[in-house]
Amino acid sequence: MSVFEKSFTRRNFLKATTATLVVAGSTEAFSFGQWQKKAEAAEVKIVPSLCGSCSAECGMWVHVKNGRVWKATGQKDHPSSRGKLCARGHAALSVPYHKDRITHPMKRLGDNNYVPVSWEEAYGEISAKLKDLLAKYGPQPMAYIENPRPTGSFYGRRLAHAIGFPTTTTHHSICFNSRTAANNHVIGPLATADVSNAKYVLFLGRNYAEGLSPSNTAALTTAYEKGIKVVIVDPRHNAACILANEWVPIRPGTDLGLLLGIANVLIQENLYDKEFVEQYSLGFDDFRKTVKQYTPEWAQTVTDIPAAKIYEIARDLGKNRPTACIEQGYKAPNGANYINGPDTFRMMAIVNGLLGNFGKKGGMNWPSGPRLGSLDKTKHPDPPRPKVKRCDGAGIKGEHPLAAVAAGSIPEITKRAMEGKIKFVLTNRINPVRTCIDPGYMEKAFHKIDLHVHCDIQWSETARVADYVLPETSFLEREDLVAGLSGGRPGVTMRSQVIDAIHVETKAFDQIVPELAEYLGLGKYFNFTREDVSSAMLKPLKLTLEDLRSKGTVMLPAPAAKPLAFATPSKMFQFSSKEYAEHGYPAVPVWQAPLAKAEADSFVLISGKQAIMSHVFSANHPFVLQIAKDYNLERIWINADRAKRLGIKDGDMVEVTSPIARKKVRAKVTERIHPEAAWLPLGYGAYSPWLKTAGGFGVSPNDFVPFQIEPIGGACLFMEVTVKIRKAGE
Numbered sequence: 001m002s003v004f005e006k007s008f009t010r011r012n013f014l015k016a017t018t019a020t021l022v023v024a025g026s027t028e029a030f031s032f033g034q035w036q037k038k039a040e041a042a043e044v045k046i047v048p049s050l051c052g053s054c055s056a057e058c059g060m061w062v063h064v065k066n067g068r069v070w071k072a073t074g075q076k077d078h079p080s081s082r083g084k085l086c087a088r089g090h091a092a093l094s095v096p097y098h099k100d101r102i103t104h105p106m107k108r109l110g111d112n113n114y115v116p117v118s119w120e121e122a123y124g125e126i127s128a129k130l131k132d133l134l135a136k137y138g139p140q141p142m143a144y145i146e147n148p149r150p151t152g153s154f155y156g157r158r159l160a161h162a163i164g165f166p167t168t169t170t171h172h173s174i175c176f177n178s179r180t181a182a183n184n185h186v187i188g189p190l191a192t193a194d195v196s197n198a199k200y201v202l203f204l205g206r207n208y209a210e211g212l213s214p215s216n217t218a219a220l221t222t223a224y225e226k227g228i229k230v231v232i233v234d235p236r237h238n239a240a241c242i243l244a245n246e247w248v249p250i251r252p253g254t255d256l257g258l259l260l261g262i263a264n265v266l267i268q269e270n271l272y273d274k275e276f277v278e279q280y281s282l283g284f285d286d287f288r289k290t291v292k293q294y295t296p297e298w299a300q301t302v303t304d305i306p307a308a309k310i311y312e313i314a315r316d317l318g319k320n321r322p323t324a325c326i327e328q329g330y331k332a333p334n335g336a337n338y339i340n341g342p343d344t345f346r347m348m349a350i351v352n353g354l355l356g357n358f359g360k361k362g363g364m365n366w367p368s369g370p371r372l373g374s375l376d377k378t379k380h381p382d383p384p385r386p387k388v389k390r391c392d393g394a395g396i397k398g399e400h401p402l403a404a405v406a407a408g409s410i411p412e413i414t415k416r417a418m419e420g421k422i423k424f425v426l427t428n429r430i431n432p433v434r435t436c437i438d439p440g441y442m443e444k445a446f447h448k449i450d451l452h453v454h455c456d457i458q459w460s461e462t463a464r465v466a467d468y469v470l471p472e473t474s475f476l477e478r479e480d481l482v483a484g485l486s487g488g489r490p491g492v493t494m495r496s497q498v499i500d501a502i503h504v505e506t507k508a509f510d511q512i513v514p515e516l517a518e519y520l521g522l523g524k525y526f527n528f529t530r531e532d533v534s535s536a537m538l539k540p541l542k543l544t545l546e547d548l549r550s551k552g553t554v555m556l557p558a559p560a561a562k563p564l565a566f567a568t569p570s571k572m573f574q575f576s577s578k579e580y581a582e583h584g585y586p587a588v589p590v591w592q593a594p595l596a597k598a599e600a601d602s603f604v605l606i607s608g609k610q611a612i613m614s615h616v617f618s619a620n621h622p623f624v625l626q627i628a629k630d631y632n633l634e635r636i637w638i639n640a641d642r643a644k645r646l647g648i649k650d651g652d653m654v655e656v657t658s659p660i661a662r663k664k665v666r667a668k669v670t671e672r673i674h675p676e677a678a679w680l681p682l683g684y685g686a687y688s689p690w691l692k693t694a695g696g697f698g699v700s701p702n703d704f705v706p707f708q709i710e711p712i713g714g715a716c717l718f719m720e721v722t723v724k725i726r727k728a729g730e
Ligand SMILES: Nc1nc2c(c(=O)[nH]1)N[C@H]1C(S)=C(S)[C@@H](COP(=O)(O)OP(=O)(O)OC[C@H]3O[C@@H](n4cnc5c(=O)[nH]c(N)nc54)[C@H](O)[C@@H]3O)O[C@H]1N2
Pocket: 054, 055, 088, 175, 204, 205, 206, 207, 208, 210, 211, 212, 213, 233, 234, 235, 236, 238, 250, 251, 252, 253, 254, 255, 329, 330, 331, 332, 333, 606, 607, 608, 609, 610, 611, 612, 613, 614, 615, 679, 719
């Protein structure tokens, strides 16, 4: 038994004994029936909060009875929930009470061996080590890595700058970084598809029924009910296909070919918006010349989609413009999956441009956010802007010059850690060891960081490799900073504290950071409270913190329509990019094949979301995990014909082998997947020994993918791997 387990067993025992004594010592003795009646009749307190299970952060009303979270309902005004919560949101209500919570600051002694320490010890030791590292190496080789939420980003980035390093990164680099790197050079900030007002929508690797928020699913349902034509291109018949007119299977990683073929038809057949091209764009002639070679007949050879279908899609888009659009999605196939992700996205934006749908109802629109205030800088000066270079190469010439600087690159930090070049990392609310590719590589690299501090609520795989683990209060046990809401209408919302902290030694991040800063001699940058920041944010909106504490979400009037403008380097819509050319990439998008190619005996391994799981976080939540177990949701999808040839039947245990792993999992044999692809859900395969609920169920796609980085966006290449599958021996 490790020191960790010993100390915990003893603590839990003490806690349990105290609780028993309190009940036994109560003067109020009554029967079970009376107790039940009293419990049922207890007053219900309803508190506005935000779901903590995924980045949609839906507004929820949490019902508290007898001091315990009882249930939750979706806030109607909040644009992500629109009155509903998904299964993951309901399941996350068990988080505060979960037995796998981290309850004390922990210090690593060795593999799977941690001891609880006091906050003073943790702060004292972390700050002493950090000061040593700063004296030896300066602040350059240091990074803050987060799954960004308002409080974490505000306090984490401020701490980074106060220490003196600029590298703050987010999970966007393992989500949609390649898309951003492309976007900035075609249209500027991301625009979103107005699905429920279009006449024709093409979904490319986007799944509103599983990679979901309630509002996305509602938009697709509305489109379905209104008879809007929705075509879904995906190697897999994903769950959203039941709300679509058509599923078009595609060979993994080849959407770029499809888009080049579509653009070819739109231009050859004069179906594009000439006025838009003339008035708003540059580089069209170069693009037109380049795209001439990419006929639908050519595209068929790379995508495995019949040329006739490509003509049909292009003509349908052209005929319905500008109320036709491509819903581009997050990552598959353009964000962080395939080597050609950036140009796949440039082409999605370009086809939308050819349709002239930017700024139009039923087309692509930019969300508008609220104008929030900030702290008075004369009283609360910002830390100076760090002067050293970033340590992940984002935005740096010769490294990843076009990568989105705000998101940075977690894979690049990992690679440099492997080379012994990263000295300090603070990870918060993110589990890159499990959610990035090649966990063996990730672990080894993270162990090479001289000081790795991790903040979490449960024993994730990343917590398990950190030198110090700092336990946060869960989302229902704390108030967070005001959050701005962007969309058709701007708004503001806030997570209020619903219940008292269950574990007295846990602290909110906005308490942890200022306390650590004090030990580092940087307390002057945190001479305010969280309430001060929230109030300052709300001031221009003439709202108070109390308003938001009672209402949860406040929506603001839609801003007046603005003239169409593109925030690109040239301020024009860019068919061609000077910046791409300057850094050695093709100025206009050209075909680039994916790295992974299925052969007669192999499959490209693709992956994605399931409706009841948030990444790898919710697999540890008992209600949804039980559903996954009951319905065997951990299975690997294999095409029926290929399975037959391999002698694999539905439900068989199969062995999946990639260049880095060999693992067993059950097979789902189905017509619903392209023969060259195999699909695994992200979510299972937890292997931290202290994620006791999720542990031992399923495998993760990331176990099979060797560590590789997409050069333009600095993203992981999640789907550039082939695997062999055979029936497992008994
Ligand atoms: N239930 C649930 N919802 C979530 C999340 C979650 O974890 N769980 N996470 C949230 C987050 S962070 C995100 S980014 C979104 C993601 O939302 P989505 O991007 O919609 O979801 P994914 O499942 O990652 O990918 C969508 C589809 O891409 C397909 N795909 C794979 N390769 C290709 C390809 O080469 N071409 C095409 N056309 N398709 C391909 C996959 O089969 C999959 O069905 O979901 C958000 N909502």
